[in-house]
Amino acid sequence: MTPQEFEFISGLIKDRSGLVLTQDKGYLLESRLMPVARKRGMKGLDELVATVRSRKDEALLVEITEAMTTNESFFFRDVKPFDMFRDHVLPHLLEKRATKKSFRIWCAAASSGQEPYSLSMIMKEAGSKLAGWKTEVIGTDISTEILEKAKKGVYSQFEVQRGLPIQLLLKYFKKVDDQWEINADIRSMVTYKAFNLLASLKPLGQFDVVFCRNVLIYFDKETKGKVLGEISDLMPADGLLFLGGAETVLGITDKFKPVPGQRGVYCKAESDFTIAKS
Numbered sequence: 058m059t060p061q062e063f064e065f066i067s068g069l070i071k072d073r074s075g076l077v078l079t080q081d082k083g084y085l086l087e088s089r090l091m092p093v094a095r096k097r098g099m100k101g102l103d104e105l106v107a108t109v110r111s112r113k114d115e116a117l118l119v120e121i122t123e124a125m126t127t128n129e130s131f132f133f134r135d136v137k138p139f140d141m142f143r144d145h146v147l148p149h150l151l152e153k154r155a156t157k158k159s160f161r162i163w164c165a166a167a168s169s170g171q172e173p174y175s176l177s178m179i180m181k182e183a184g185s186k187l188a189g190w191k192t193e194v195i196g197t198d199i200s201t202e203i204l205e206k207a208k209k210g211v212y213s214q215f216e217v218q219r220g221l222p223i224q225l226l227l228k229y230f231k232k233v234d235d236q237w238e239i240n241a242d243i244r245s246m247v248t249y250k251a252f253n254l255l256a257s258l259k260p261l262g263q264f265d266v267v268f269c270r271n272v273l274i275y276f277d278k279e280t281k282g283k284v285l286g287e288i289s290d291l292m293p294a295d296g297l298l299f300l301g302g303a304e305t306v307l308g309i310t311d312k313f314k315p316v317p318g319q320r321g322v323y324c325k326a327e328s329d330f331t332i333a334k335s
């Protein structure tokens with residue numbers, strides 16, 4: 058791929074998804090886009106680029122963008138955020154939303170579903186504490202292909218061995234041939250929807266908790282700031298934001314601040330949310 062072709066395709070991908078591809082990612086672009094070209098009977102990437110340049114083929118543009126997303130995810134990823142959710146955030150919501158008995162959680166880059174299902178299992182484990190409550194877990198992602206997998210809730214042995222405690226595997230999954238299928242109860246707790254984080258977030262409504270983990274890392278500073286600013290607008294004063302281990306709000310937005318002692322967890326700048334020392 059020539060530098061001009063790289064610039065053209067990486068510009069297109071950034072405009073459509075926010076994903077930034079630096080020149081040193083040429084190999085990634087080629088390895089991810091070759092299958093797209095081949096699937097359409099094209100000889101190589103130069104033909105793919107020429108096709109994109111010559112006509113507006115929305116299906117092809119979607120395929121190219123989706124091919125460049127990294128969908129890596131696993132259950133209870135990094136453990137601590139999920140401990141924090143179970144031990145502090147859920148009790149906080151149970152106390153502060155006791156009158157209206159409802160709250161909403163958004164997994165903004167849900168990928169293949171492990172993150173929203175991990176949260177749903179924690180909520181299920183809370184048992185009678187949530188009886189009579191209306192809770193929503195919304196999982197969105199730009200990739201419709203990965204959301205199809207999330208909706209099915211079927212995982213390989215390798216996938217369930219990454220982070221999922223054995224007792225939760227046995228309790229909430231059923232073995233089907235050599236795969237594990239999450240049970241209907243947990244699956245029905247999550248609503249999936251295709252959604253691009255570059256779009257206005259307003260139509261999604263308010264969220265008490267937002268997991269936006271391991272996606273901002275692919276965006277430039279301006280896009281990160283814009284998305285974080287809009288997330289803050291969707292939250293009540295005591296809303297909480299979870300980012301990935303390599304992500305931060307520091308130096309990007311002043312709408313959030315870190316929750317002391319909790320890596321990757323942020324509250325709104327004006328919030329006085331703290332964790333009681335045990």
Ligand SMILES: C[S@@+](CC[C@H](N)C(=O)[O-])C[C@H]1O[C@@H](n2cnc3c(N)ncnc32)[C@H](O)[C@@H]1O
Binds near residue numbers: 198
């Ligand atoms: C590495 S996965 C993170 C999955 C999960 N949050 C976790 O931490 O395990 C990143 C996801 O972000 C999605 N993504 C990338 N750009 C996006 C965008 N502009 N809007 C919504 N989702 C996007 C990708 O499709 C991918 O599934």
